[in-house]
Amino acid sequence: MSYIQQGTKTYKFASLALFFAGLVTFAAIYTVQPLLPIFANDFGVSASVASLAVSFTTGLLAVCLLVAAPLSDRFGRKRVMVLSMFMTAAIGLLTAISPGFVTLLLLRALLGVVVAGVPAIAMTYVVEEFDPSVLGTVMGLYIAGSSLGGMSGRLLAGLFTDLFDWRMALGAIGLLALILSVLFMIFLPNPQNSAGHTLAPREMISNYTDLFSNKRLIVLISLGFILMGGFIALYNYFAFVLMEPPYELSQSFIGAIYIVYLAGTFSSIYMGRKADFFGKPAMIQVSIAIMALGGLFTLTPPLTMKIIGIIIFTFGFFGAHSIASAWVNEKAGHHRAQASSLYLLAYYLGSSIAGTIGGFFWSSFHWVGVISFVLVLMAFAYPVIWYAKKE
Template structure:
């Protein structure tokens, strides 16, 4: 069957549908991040407990990613993605009616499970259905949807919460997501090139075992945990600080801070190009250094400098994440799918575990403690990069020697 070609109706429909898929999933996932101070106040819980509304979703999402792609081999890409979007939207809507914090956590946990169907499959759908010459643009549309979805979800939540309340905010975003899911279902072309196949559990296990046997690759995968752990920790607890004196900002204003995500949209492309010419290892160190500089800048009391620090930190994070994820895929060879899945597992576990553990530092040491924790995570990334880069150089050198006639 032919690929979906550029400048056709199917191509235009698919472009909009894939943008919607990224937008809905990440807008819904991150709606609770700006609401954590409100949850702490309304339910009488700690900051660390409030952060579980995001951590439980990303933690379950991390493991669900490993099975969602395999399910799509049997049921079909569009069917799984459509189910994922509708189920995510409905659960997002139902969270507005949570009678207790325990019920809210249960809803958010289920949401993390069903949400996995889109991030696990979207890239596979694009790779199968579109002409390879136009893959970059289509991948970019999906990624831009995830970036703008994450930003818009936080912005809308803050604005709607100030106007109506947090329950109404979650309900409105859930209803909007449901409408967009209908559009996705109507617009996404039926797969042309999908071939139904049974999942070979033995082969899959052997492929994962090969990744676990590669120490260098495992270390590179751990970068996802360190990078996302530091990123989510900063954004989880910045709202707590900015709602306290001397700032006392509203939810709307705190939500507007997430506009700094636009810096990340630029840096992921810019830093990726630099990595092509200067090397992944070198540019990763630069990007993480930028993150560290931005984090330290947020220690200054002036609000504008603090926001500038958040923007610098965000620029560095998206650059580092794009380089690290590419580096993992490039280094995995035959186990690329499994390595990428494990990188995402590590990435979302960092969001879940480090994001929650950061609450201990906020409770006991306030913002200084948060930045100390983040700096510790970033510091651990440097020996990982150094070892991975050294091993890569050794492997290249050994290959050259083996190819040289004696």
């Protein structure tokens, strides 16, 4: 096999393309997150119902990931990812002109369908095309793009909402996604180590059956649900805290706070490298402990302490996610595309389900309830890791 080697021109362009892929995906999915309080107010719905603007997207995304991987086997990794990114940009632009909340939810659900072509396939592309010695670093770059996408989407949403309105905000982000999709298509090298083949349902079922027979891998995949569930439960309702007394912050300020995603951009690369050196089980446990510590910091009243807590929490999450992603692909053998799909199925189901459940904790127990829910999820991660690392 011919792998992409570190230091080459191809490596630089491929890494940049994957960075753009992560950026577009997360910007499209989570750009509405800081707007949830506005949706709740403008459309007269509860926090839990408003959160469906995120949950519908991630829920449909989770299901469609199971189809995206075998489609990439048949039609090619790059081709499916390029089509997915352009359709994501188009749906994002349409969302900006949605006439009401129901239409908004339908378009956000459709976004979940079309965006599914990027996440699982991007991870598989990394494992198949890059030199194995740099997998942690390259996966970290892709996750770094995800963190920067989450940050820029939220930041632009807040800024444009204050300057104009939320429709202009979604339109601007859709246009950015379109530009980056063009660059992705140009920069990403055609895959050399994955051959297309006829889509056979029996073969697909057989591949998934093989994966489910590997109990430790399936348990490891459940980390996606735990990590993303806790992350989105916290972030969905943090904007509600910031808009209430005594803070009463503007949308621009709330959007600017998401600059803390830069901590995730750094940690996904840094912790990925540390995992290559110290081992994935050890470093993912450290990352989750960092998440829990950050969550506890947000319980303190001063705004500065809350922001510090969010930074710590974000650093831990993206480190844990980049390591878990690489670990799943490493353990999957010849079924990497399907394993990536299952990991991300769990990942986005965690976002959809736990993100919505967090709304009930917010309504009943306010921020203390949300953080308690997140900490319980983090606690479940440790027995999962201990079981998964056994040989």
